[in-house]
Amino acid sequence: MSIVQVQSLHKRYGAQTVLDGVSLDVAAGEVVAIIGRSGSGKSTLLRCINGLETIDGGSITVAGHVVSRAPKVLRALRQDVGMVFQSFNLFPHLTARENVALPQTVVLGRGKAEAQAAAQALLERVGLAPRAEAYPSALSGGQQQRVAIARALGLEPKVLLCDEITSALDPEMVGEVLEVVQDLAARSMTMLLVTHEMSFARRAASRVVFMHAGRVHEEGTPAEIFERPRTPELVQFVRAISIRD
Amino acid sequence: MRSFGTPEFLFMLQAARWTVILSLIAYLGGGALGAVLAFMRVSGNRFASGFARVWILLFQCTPLLMLLFLVFFGLALTGYGQNAYVAVTVALSCYAGAYFGEIWRGALEAVPQGQWQASAALGFSRYEQFRHVIVPQSVRIAIPPTVGFMVQVIKNTSLASIIGFQELTQAAQFVNNLTFQPISVYLVAAAVYFILCFPLTLLSRRLEKKLHVDRPSPVAA
Numbered sequence: 001m002s003i004v005q006v007q008s009l010h011k012r013y014g015a016q017t018v019l020d021g022v023s024l025d026v027a028a029g030e031v032v033a034i035i036g037r038s039g040s041g042k043s044t045l046l047r048c049i050n051g052l053e054t055i056d057g058g059s060i061t062v063a064g065h066v067v068s069r070a071p072k073v074l075r076a077l078r079q080d081v082g083m084v085f086q087s088f089n090l091f092p093h094l095t096a097r098e099n100v101a102l103p104q105t106v107v108l109g110r111g112k113a114e115a116q117a118a119a120q121a122l123l124e125r126v127g128l129a130p131r132a133e134a135y136p137s138a139l140s141g142g143q144q145q146r147v148a149i150a151r152a153l154g155l156e157p158k159v160l161l162c163d164e165i166t167s168a169l170d171p172e173m174v175g176e177v178l179e180v181v182q183d184l185a186a187r188s189m190t191m192l193l194v195t196h197e198m199s200f201a202r203r204a205a206s207r208v209v210f211m212h213a214g215r216v217h218e219e220g221t222p223a224e225i226f227e228r229p230r231t232p233e234l235v236q237f238v239r240a241i242s243i244r245d
Numbered sequence: 246m247r248s249f250g251t252p253e254f255l256f257m258l259q260a261a262r263w264t265v266i267l268s269l270i271a272y273l274g275g276g277a278l279g280a281v282l283a284f285m286r287v288s289g290n291r292f293a294s295g296f297a298r299v300w301i302l303l304f305q306c307t308p309l310l311m312l313l314f315l316v317f318f319g320l321a322l323t324g325y326g327q328n329a330y331v332a333v334t335v336a337l338s339c340y341a342g343a344y345f346g347e348i349w350r351g352a353l354e355a356v357p358q359g360q361w362q363a364s365a366a367l368g369f370s371r372y373e374q375f376r377h378v379i380v381p382q383s384v385r386i387a388i389p390p391t392v393g394f395m396v397q398v399i400k401n402t403s404l405a406s407i408i409g410f411q412e413l414t415q416a417a418q419f420v421n422n423l424t425f426q427p428i429s430v431y432l433v434a435a436a437v438y439f440i441l442c443f444p445l446t447l448l449s450r451r452l453e454k455k456l457h458v459d460r461p462s463p464v465a466a
Binding site: 050052074077078079082085087089090091093102103107152155 | 369370456
């Protein structure tokens, strides 16, 4: 039984079609990397899955929630679907621990002490327990991104969406974030990773989806996608990113 | 002719009481109205936002003096009598509300879009986003312009003398007419204004420092 079901999803911005009938099933515990050129609709797909974007056609079901605009649905959906952004988006007025604790008190209705304790445990898990009192501005990019992951995990999501979470990082910091993602994969967290980094997709993903022109163009295991691409578009894409890497 | 001595000085100090009261009226009335206007502007509701926008434009472009006249005589024409207290409260609130509303709208909108997205993705309702994420960050942004305007209000309360409030400026003119010592009289008046405004500026600096915890100190940076 798949935990994420996307069926012939359509999304337009004005006259421009961004998603042109995307269908994608993700099983619980799967780690799916979504790759493709800029503008191929990868990020839009993620944003539709947790209701940050309205959709123009098709349907999305995540962990039993049929995605709609109804506030009640969105709230329940977003408890089950965590999201981590390229630009971290930590709350700058709160410490690392408060960042992780706040959604738990607001959305889950946990007590302050309980949320703080849970936050501390999560920071421990991403290797940042000693930095719990630090404000985001005092943390490196890699550290901020790990706090952002801990913050998303605080709601105990069933699915984690990662939107180019290593793209804004200095190269030497990619590793520490990747480690956290791999640890989550090992604990069978279901994840959808939009990424530009082939090494990231290769190491973390069990399946790779190549998007092109608003559709799923080709999919397979990392080995199939990166070593034996079939369609000319994917061949070209893999060649382009190999040169860059 | 009288000379400028202690009784005259005390008379001016007493009048300064009105300057303070009128300022407080503007802060309270204008603050409440400004908060409502700011939230209407960013509510995403076209009618609320449009209404607030027109309100702000209208009162920002009307001299406070005209506003005081209009409300004062307008009340009389509609049969409510010439109540200077009501008139000054309404006029100062409308005037200060427009400015506060615009300052706070700007501060709310200055919070980066990513903060809205992140809190939405965490399941926050619109109210919770404002309460826990957006407002705490915009307060910090809003403090300097808010205090700047509050200082302006103190000075602008002198206009209320036109409908009969004997506040500091009016009292200074009165004393000057009696004593004809304009330099001493107006220096004293200026000093009193300064004493009223200066603590506000100090408070603003302290608040800014206190709320800027999230920025690395210049030494560390």
